[in-house]
Amino acid sequence: MVTCSNDVWLLLEAEEGGLGAFADGLICEGRRLADALRGELAAVLLGPDTGELEEALAECGADRLYRGRDAGLADYHPEIYASLLGELVREHRPRLFLTLDSARGADLMPRLAATIGAPLVMNCTNIEAGEEIEFTKPVQSGRLHAVMTAPAGGTSLATLNAEYLPEAATAAPSQIARVCDIEADVSAIATRLDITSYLKADPKTVDIREAEIVVAVGNGIGARENFAAFERFAELIGAALGGSRPVIDSGILPHERQIGQTGRAISARLAILCGISGSEYFTKGIERAGTKVAINSDREAPIFKDIDLGIHADINALIPKLTAHIKRGTEGGGR
Ligand SMILES: Cc1cc2nc3c(=O)[nH]c(=O)nc-3n(C[C@H](O)[C@H](O)[C@H](O)COP(=O)(O)OP(=O)(O)OC[C@H]3O[C@@H](n4cnc5c(N)ncnc54)[C@H](O)[C@@H]3O)c2cc1C
Structure with a gap:
């Protein structure tokens, strides 16, 4: 040897x-x-x-x-x-x-x-x-x-x-x-593959470890049907979707979208954390993210510690409203 x-x-x-x-x-x-x-x-x-x-x-x-x-x-x-x-x-x-x-x-x-x-x-x-x-x-x-x-x-x-x-x-x-x-x-160097072009990645499929903006969804979304509103929101702002473990375990998002100790660590410029309580297993995965915004209906939720902006609200009411508001703004209505 x-x-x-x-x-x-x-x-x-x-x-x-x-x-x-x-x-x-x-x-x-x-x-x-x-x-x-x-x-x-x-x-x-x-x-x-x-x-x-x-x-x-x-x-x-x-x-x-x-x-x-x-x-x-x-x-x-x-x-x-x-x-x-x-x-x-x-x-x-x-x-x-x-x-x-x-x-x-x-x-x-x-x-x-x-x-x-x-x-x-x-x-x-x-x-x-x-x-x-x-x-x-x-x-x-x-x-x-x-x-x-x-x-x-x-x-x-x-x-x-x-x-x-x-x-x-x-x-x-x-x-x-x-x-x-x-x-x-x-x-x-002989290669068998030629890279012919690069297509801009769909934020929905971009690896969450590499994404610039991440919308992370937690157990607070409640019913599975509520998830579509977060998809629309993420698409509108060009964000990749990630989730806490319960959302992955329930099959709403695939395992490679799990954020946390047993999932992935994100280093996004902006992370919007929706309906996530802030377990240490989860927060391990957002330590290197830039600006962190958390939305939670419980004022005492641990996620509100060590973040940049906390919003006390019902995510299932706020996110559709925010989506509509941004849409109006980008379409020139701007109210
Ligand atoms: C070995 C091990 C490894 C683990 N690894 C991970 C991991 O990698 N990643 C991970 O995420 N977890 C992991 N966990 C699980 C972790 O301990 C937590 O159980 C999990 O992070 C909780 O997810 P959650 O915050 O989405 O759900 P919950 O703890 O149920 O919190 C839901 C939050 O949503 C809020 N909420 C409810 N309804 C609304 C609403 N309508 N609007 C706004 N807010 C609302 C509630 O106030 C609450 O704060 C691991 C656990 C173990 C034991």
């Missing part, structure tokens, strides 16, 4: 305007694991022009920054990413290669694991590094956590559940990362 280093590598996602809401937490977690393994922490950033982000990243606390700058990396292509990263991992053999359990992470990592023949654990809530690497992930809708270990001596891959990442880097970085260029001819 070819042994690997003790290094921890992170794949970061470059987004418009930055590295995304969870990059700090991922770097912080990577640092903890690299220190436990007495290895180095390396961050990988791919894109056509990563210049601005590199400056921020050089001081993020990583020891090395691998940058792949190529026009062919302007858009995420699963085969190109898997091939490029597969070569890198084969060459450098980090002990751990990690990324977020985001839509991209979920698409890429199984391909990468298959490309290099490495073990992969998705949606980890914790990783402990010692002689062995121990991964913990929820199973059976969060009722159980499975703990698994990967064989020693090889690279292991994992995606990390954003809700369990630390808030931000705890210590000021003591060094500036060494920047290393990834030498690769992206145009020479």
Whole structure:
């Protein structure tokens, strides 16, 4: 068996305007694991022009920054990413290669694991590094956590559940990362798929982890028939719909729309929380959201703690009225 280093590598996602809401937490977690393994922490950033982000990243606390700058990396292509990263991992053999359990992470990592023949654990809530690497992930809708270990001596891959990442880097970085260029001819990577165009996603189908605006619906909607009003409202304001667990359990929304500890964490600019009591299992999933607005008929509902705007109202009366009001406004009636 070819042994690997003790290094921890992170794949970061470059987004418009930055590295995304969870990059700090991922770097912080990577640092903890690299220190436990007495290895180095390396961050990988791919894109056509990563210049601005590199400056921020050089001081993020990583020891090395691998940058792949190529026009062919302007858009995420699963085969190109898997091939490029597969070569890198084969060459450098980090002990751990990690990324977020985001839509991209979920698409890429199984391909990468298959490309290099490495073990992969998705949606980890914790990783402990010692002689062995121990991964913990929820199973059976969060009722159980499975703990698994990967064989020693090889690279292991994992995606990390954003809700369990630390808030931000705890210590000021003591060094500036060494920047290393990834030498690769992206145009020479053979692909079987061509991406021909991008269609703007329907907010109804957009992954709630990536959505800019989220309308989250809770048990307070009461009868199932009331849900149509929330669909109309979400459509009108260009929001993705999510829900608390009872709404998912009752089959109104599919499981991938559940927000919370055993669902997904959202980082939306605006989250409108309708008829949700504010259980900690739920609020775990909205910690990184921007402006939070809660509507609840109970003034004492715990959801009203730690939000930006609280509205004491019956959602089944307010949401249809609000929808009609916005419609009138956008149609020029504006009353
Ligand atoms: C291991 C485990 C994991 C869990 N994971 C999750 C998870 O990931 N996500 C999650 O959401 N839950 C999770 N739960 C469940 C969680 O504990 C709560 O039971 C759940 O979040 C409650 O959902 P809710 O707020 O929609 O419903 P409820 O607690 O029933 O609250 C409904 C709210 O609606 C309000 N309301 C009622 N009628 C109206 C109206 N007409 N207008 C306005 N407001 C109204 C009420 O005042 C109330 O505050 C988990 C539980 C366990 C044990």
